Amino acid sequence: MAENKDYRYSMSITSQLPHCSLPLRLDSYSKCSYRCSYCFAKNRGGNHPPKGIKTINYKSVDKLLCKSLKTENDSTKTVISQLLENKTPIHFGGMSDPFMEYEEYGQKTLETLKVLRDYHYPTIISTKGTLITKDEYLKVISQSLVATQVSFSSLDDKVSSLIEFNTPLPSERLDVIKSLAAVCWVSARLQPLIPGELDSTIEAIKTLAKAGVKHISVELLKLPLTEYSKLTTQISSAVGREIEEYYSERRLMGLEFLVNREYALLTHKELSKVAWGLGISYSSADTDLLPYDSSDCCCSGVHELPGFENYYRYTFSQAIRNALRENSKLLMYEHLSCEWAPDGPINQYVNSKSRVEDANNIIGWMAAKWNSSTKSIGPLAFYGIEETECYDNNGMKIYRISNKAFELALQLGAIPKTATKAKDKMLIPN
Template identity: 25%
Template sequence: MSELNSTVIKEAKRWMLENKGTSIKEDTGFYCSPRISSEIVDCSMPMTFDHYNFCSLGCIYCFAYVFKSNNPSVKEQVGLQPVNWKKQIAAMEGKTKRGRGSLFYKHFYEKRFLLHWGGLADPFCNFESKNSVGLKLIRALGHNSYPTLFSFKGDTIFKAPYIKTFEHYAHQQNFAFQISIITNSDELSQKVEIGVPNTSRRLEAMKLLSDMGYYTILRLRPFIIGVSEEGLDELLDRSYRAGARGVSMEFFAMDSRANLGMRKRHEWLAQIIGVDNLEEYFRILSPSERGGYMRLNRLVKEAYVRQVYEFCIKHGMVFACSDPDFKELNTSGSCCAMPDNFEKNPELQNWTRSQLTYHVKEARKAYHKNGELRDFYFGEVYGNESYLDEVGFASDHVSTVGEPTAIVNIRTQRNILQDKWNNLRSPANPRNYLHGKVMPISTLDKEGNLVYRYNPSEYEGRWVKEGVDLTK
C-alpha cells in the first residue's frame, strides 16, 4: 500500500471511528431540514431531508464532504446536530403556524408530496445507531402513512426496532428505498467506501425490504468508471433477484473547488481507477460549457448507460439516469427511478413533473414514436408549482449569497430558474446542462423567454438500427 493510500484510508477510518459512537449533546442545537434541493432544474423531489447535519460514513467520493468541508461555518470539530424531531412531526401534521415548518406544510406536506430522505447524509448511518432520532420520525411517517423515499447504504436498518417498524407498516406501501451500491465487488467497495457495509450486505437489505413488499431501487451512484463496470452485469442481476424494480445511475463528477483533503481523495481514486491525474483526466474529457463541476462527456459514458438501459428494458424495470447526459433515456420522469404509476399506493408517484427530466424523457418518446420534435417552454416545463414562488425558499439556493437584501427579499426559486434558462453562458442553462440535447430556436415565448427544441443524438439512430427500443 502506498503512503498516499495509507494516509487517505487512515483519515477516512478516523472520521468513521470517531463518529461511530457520537451522542447528541444537550447544548448542540438543531439542524435545519428539510430544504429545497439545489437540483430543482431537473429534480422530481425538490423537498430533500436529512435528520443529522453530516454523515458518519467515510466514502472517498462523497460530494457532501466537498460542500461541507468548503463551508466556512463548518469548523474542524463539527458538532453533531439532529433535527428537532418533535417540531418536524408537528410541521408535517400541520400544527406549525409560522416559520419554515408552516411553509413546507403549505407547499408539500398538505399535498402529501413525496419526501426524499437522504440527501447530504445517510438515514441509517452510525449516528442513527447511537441516537435513534430517525426511528421516531419513521414511526410518525408510518403512523401518518406519509409517502417517503429513503436513500441509504448504512446498516442500522438491520436493527430489530427498525425491522419491526417497517414490517408493521408494510401493508401501507408508503415507503420506498434506494440502496446505494457502486460496484459488484465486496473488496472494491471496501476500498472506496470506508466504514460502509459491503455490497453483499447492502443487497441483503434490498431483499429484506423487497420481501416485505416495498418498492426498492438499485442506486448505482456514483458510477465510477474504473470501479463500477467490474461485474456490472452480475450486480444488475443480483439486484433484480433481490427485488429491485428500478435502477438509478449517475456518473462520478468532480468539483474544481475541491480543497486539499478532497484532492488527496482524488489522488487515491486515480490509483484505483488507473489514471495518473484524475483532475486532468476529467478536465480533458468534460465539456467546458458545464463550468467548474466537471462531468465526463457522453462518448465516455455511452456503453455503460446502454448496458444498464437494456437490462432494465429486458427485465421490466424502471431505468433512470440522474446524470444530465442520457437523461432523455429515463423511462420514468423521476431520475431516482420512482415509478410514473404505482397502483399499490399512488402517493408514491406524487412527485413533480415540473422539471427537465420529465420533459426531456417525454420529448425523446415523442420523437421515437412519431417523429415529433418537441419544443420546451419555460412556463410548461416548470408549471404552476407553488413552492417556486415562495420567497422564503429562495435563500436555500447558493445563488442568493452576496445579493443585496432588497433583491433577496423578493427573489424566488422561479426567478433563479428563469435567469438560468435565459442565460446561454450559465452551466445550468438547458442547452449547456444537457450538453446540446435541447437547443435554442429563434422563437421567444410571450414572456420573452428562450424556447428550446429536442435535438436527437447520433447514438439514438444507431441504437435503434441495432435493435434497441427507445419508445419506452
C-alpha cells in the same frame, strides 16, 4: 456520541431544485460518519467529520406535518409546507445516511419514521446502512408508505473498503436489499459508478436483480474541480487502473468534471438493455441525461408506485420530457409553466451565487434561469438542447431539441418506440 442542539435544517429543499423530482429532503443528522471519498456534500465544503453533530427533532417534524396537512387556505404557508400539503414525496437521507452508527444511540431515524408512518406520508429512504434491517425498523417500514434505495459505487468489497470508509461492505448491503425486499419496494443506486467497469457492472445488475431490486439508477462518477487530482489518484489506486482517460474532454458542470460524453451514452444504453432484460426499470441519473429515460421521477424509479404520484415536476428536465412526449422539436416555456410549483421565498435554499434579484420565488427564479440558461443550470445544461434566436410572445426563449436527443429518448425509453417523427411547433431558424 455527544449530541448537540436540534438540527434546524433537518427538512429542507435541495439545491438540485431545477432538475430534481425529489427536492424535499429530510435528514436525521447534520453530518455523516461514512466519509465516502466521492461524497458531494463533503467535497462541496459541508458534512465535515462528526464534531458537534446536530440531530433531528422528530416532534417538530410531527408539528410541521400536522399544520401543513390539516390547515387549508393558509396564505402564510412556506414552500416546504406547500410541498408537504401537496404530498410531494420526501427524500430521507439527502445529506447524511439515516442509518449510520449514530442511529444506535438516539434512534432519531426510527422515531421520525414512526411520525411519517402515522401520516402515511410518501417517503424514499436512501442508505448504505445495515441498521435498517433490525426488526423494529422493518416493522415500521412495513406499515408505511415507503420506498427504499440502497447505494453502491462497486459491488467489490475490496474496492469499496478503499473509497467508502467506515461504511458497510457491498456484500452486507446485498443482505440489506434481501431483507427490505420482503417488506417494501427497493431499488439500487449505482451512484457514483466508476468509469471503465461496464462488464462488471452488468454482472452487478444481475446480482442486484436477483437480490430483489425493482429499479436500478446509474450515475457516473463526477470529479470535483477542487479535489480532482487527489480523488483521481485515490480511486485509480483502489480499482488498480487509471480512470483519468475517461475525463479527457474536461466536461464541466458547475464545479464538477463529468465523464466523456460518448462513454456516458454508451454506458447507459448498454446497462438499460440489461436492466430491461431482467424485468427491472432503469434511470440514467447523470444530470444532463435525466429527461431521456423511462423513469419520470428523477433517479428514484417510484413514479408509478401508488402514493408517490405527486413527485415534483416544476423542473427543466420535466419540461424537456413534456416536449419530447408532444414530439415537438421545440422546447417552449409552456412545457415548464404548465406544471405546479409552490409559492413563497426560496433565497434561503438557493446558492448565493445563483440568486436572482426580484425573483425570490420558484416561478420567477426558474423563469430567469430559463432565459439566462448556461451549461450548468437551465435547459442548456441538458444533452441535445440547443440555442435559437427565437422568443415566444411573452419574451421567453425557445430552444431546439436535437435529433440526437430524440434518438436517445427513444433508446432509453422516455418516449415510446412507436412515436411519430418529431415536429416543429413553428418556423424557426436553423
